Each structure stands twice: as C-alpha cells, then as structure tokens.
Amino acid sequence: MLKISKYVLYDIIRNRVMIAYTLFLFVVSMSLFQMEENSAKAVLSLLNIVLIVVPLISMIFSTIHWYNSYEFIELMLTQPISRKKVLLSEYSGVSASLVTAFLIGVGVPVLIYNFNETGMALLLVGSLLSLIFASIAFLASVNSKDKARGIGVALLLWFYFALIFDGLVLLILFAFSDYPLEKITLLLSSLNPIDLGRIYIMLHMDISALMGYTGAMYKDFFGSSTGLLYTLVIMLLWMIIPLLLALRSFKKKDL
C-alpha cells in the first residue's frame, strides 16, 4: 500500500497547488502574528481562518485530485491490487499532503509565536479537519461519476458545514427557546466537525465564559478531560465513517 501512496504523493508534490496552499497559510499566519501584539488574539483570528479555509481547500483539492487520478486508479485496478488498497492509498496520499501543508503553513508560525496548549490544540484541530474533509470529499467523489457534479457536491457540503449549519442551529434554538436545550445543543454540535473543532479550541482558550450560558454548559461538559476525549472521538468518527462509506461504494463501482 505504501508503494502506491508514494506514487500518489509524488504526483501531488509536482502539482503546484499544494505549494501555493502551504505558502498561503504561512503568509496569513505570519502576518496575523506580526500584526497582533497579543499572540492569543492572533490565534483566535487564525482559528476563524483555519475553520473556513482548511475544510474548503481539503474538499476541493481532494475532489479534483480524485478525478484527475481516475486513469491511475483504473490502471491500478487492472493489476493484482484490491480496490480497498487503491482507495486507502489514494486517501493516505492526499490526506498526508494536506496535513503536511497545514503543519508547515500554520504549524511553523504557531511554534514560533505561540508555543503553548492553545497553539497545539489549533494544530490538532486543523489536522483533523484536513483528514475529515478529505474523507467527506472522497465519499462525494466516489459517488458521482462526472467531475462537475463531484465538485458541486463538495462545495455544497462545505457550504452546509461552514455556513448553513450554524443558521439551522440558531433557528432551532430560537424556535424552541422555551424549552431546555442544553443537551440538544451538545448533540447538534456533534453533527458538525467544524463546530466541534471550534469548541475544542475555545475551551482551551479560557474564553468559553464569553459564550454565555451554553458556553458554561460546554465548559462544564467539555472542559473535563472526558469532554475533550468525547470531541476527539466524534471527530475521528467523522473521518472514519465517510471513508468507510466511500470504500463500500467504491467496491461496487463499475469502471
């Protein structure tokens, strides 16, 4: 499997998009740390960028890469290599390069300016989000035969997770404001990896009190080590489940 991943990586490295992505993250992170006196504030601004940009790039890049390596996948499948191996090698190649780009682009500035627990939490969340959204993108592209539709689905999913979901949650909270909703809000946030990531970092930053009553709730629940563990487990599930579903449909796919 590593052998095939090596060729996937080799292909990605020659693609300049990954280098541009790394540079973009690096320049943004560096300038934020340079502009803000207080590095904790800079991390907060960086967080907002990471939560929007990382999922978007991970999804779009993974989708486009999938369709561009269709020939490669076909070729591999005429060799004595199982479909599972081909898909997992593709995934590990793509996700490894996304995580590397993130860790270089954001990780290096964070290590220089803000080497503490919050900084590490940011790096962990960013890496997990890269893995999660690459996995969701794989699911979307395995299930749609043509490229335009695949990219469309990826974009819609990104819109949903990054923008629409928050609106829906607000709507629910508003409509049912007469009822106790603490538990439900906890449950709802598990349905969106971006939300989970945000909460995970907020809790590390000690500003959860600013999030009002629910914030205190979160602190109460997530602040404990079991709570942190819970967020991480749910995020890992967000990575594994779409990948398994993608694998299942890929095994049945006609090429």
Place this chain on the structure above:
Amino acid sequence: MIRIQNIHKRFRKLVALDMINAEFNKGQVISLIGPNGSGKTTLIKSILGLVEPDSGSISFDGVAITEGVEYRRNIGYMPQIGRYPDNMKIGQLFSMIKNIRNNEKEVDEELYYKFKLDTILEKSMRSLSGGTRQKVSASLAFLFNPDVLILDEPTAGLDPLSSEILKEKIIAEKQKGKLILITSHVLTDLEEITTDVMYLHEGKVLFTKSLAELQAETGEEKLSKAIAWLMKHGLQKKEVAYLKIAK
C-alpha cells in the same frame, strides 16, 4: 481456465450482458465479435473485475474472481482506450508498474523494444498519439508474461508495421499455449490467429464455434466471409419472423 456462468449486467435500462455462459481454456484464441455496443468490452471488464455483474459468477482456475485479486497477476490486459496518468513519462510508467508488481524477475520486454518505446522514455503520456498509446498498452499487457491475455481492439490505431509486430507476438504467445481473448472489428486480423469465435449480439451469445466448424457450416474459407454469411442468414430468419407478425 475461465468459466463464466449466467452473467447478467444492466446499466440503468440498457441490458449489457444477458445470461452469458462461456468457458475458455488454455491454448484457445477466442475472438469476441459483434456489433458496437453488443457487450464485448463489458464482458471483458467483468472478467477483470472492473465491472461487477448483477448476477452470475466468473471463476478463474476454479476460484471465483470475487475471492481475491491475485488472479489478475495472470492476466495481461490491453484496454480499448488506454488511459494513463497524464503527467507521467513513459519511462516512469513502466518503472512504476514494475515496482508495484514487486519487480517480478521474468519480464518480457520484446514489444517494448520492438515498438522502440525505449527511445521515447522522456515523452509524457499526455503528449502521446493514439497509436503510441496503444503501443504502451500492448507492451504493458505482455510485460509480465501472463497466462491469459485479454486484448480489446489491439490493432485499432496502429500503423501496419506495428500491427504486424503485435500480430506476430500474439501468434508466438498462442504457440506457447496461452489463452488469448481478443476483440476486433478487423476480421482479417483475427483470421490468422483465432481458434474460436464467440459472437455477441445485444448482450447475448449468438454462437460460439471453432473456426473449423464455422468454415464447414458456411462453406466459406475466410472468417470475414463466414461471419458475413452467418449474419445474413441470421438476419433473414429475423426478417421472416417480422413478416409473419406483419401478416
């Protein structure tokens, strides 16, 4: 060697393969012929596991192909349209395939050299002409000296010289007692190499006959004429049936 039982496959409304039964053995050269869209490529892809049939089973050397992928080690496949990673060079493609196959020692590079691919190693796959692509596909199919060769329209797009080289190679492999499955619309190409003919029409096998049987039945020496005779014959039967309905 390859046994196909009651294979059925439909793509949405289109029935691509309709209850196909067949058995292919060592030493046979089977020509799959039939009009466009008759299911030849789908049948080949089912054998390779690229297309999953809705029902039925295919076994290779007595083992169902759904059991694992190792059987593909014994198959050399030349696709109808060879599609390769665009930004790879010919040399890289070959070394990658060899590397993935664990650098199997016994490689057959006869075609690779005869097609002079070693002189254009630095050319990227993107820039190759259709014919050169076919040469790459052919060289890859024969590279690991497989027991079974599956060739989908091998001579389409090749110049007469290269086409002749490929045909000689196929004959040489046939004499080694390999099983060769070949589809083509150029019947004169098949004539020199084939031992059996399988005729597909709208996903059904119309007949499977050896060349000798065909010649005896139709009274024609040449494969192309024999097939033409049969097609005409078959069509006439159908026309009679339609006429009866019309009446």
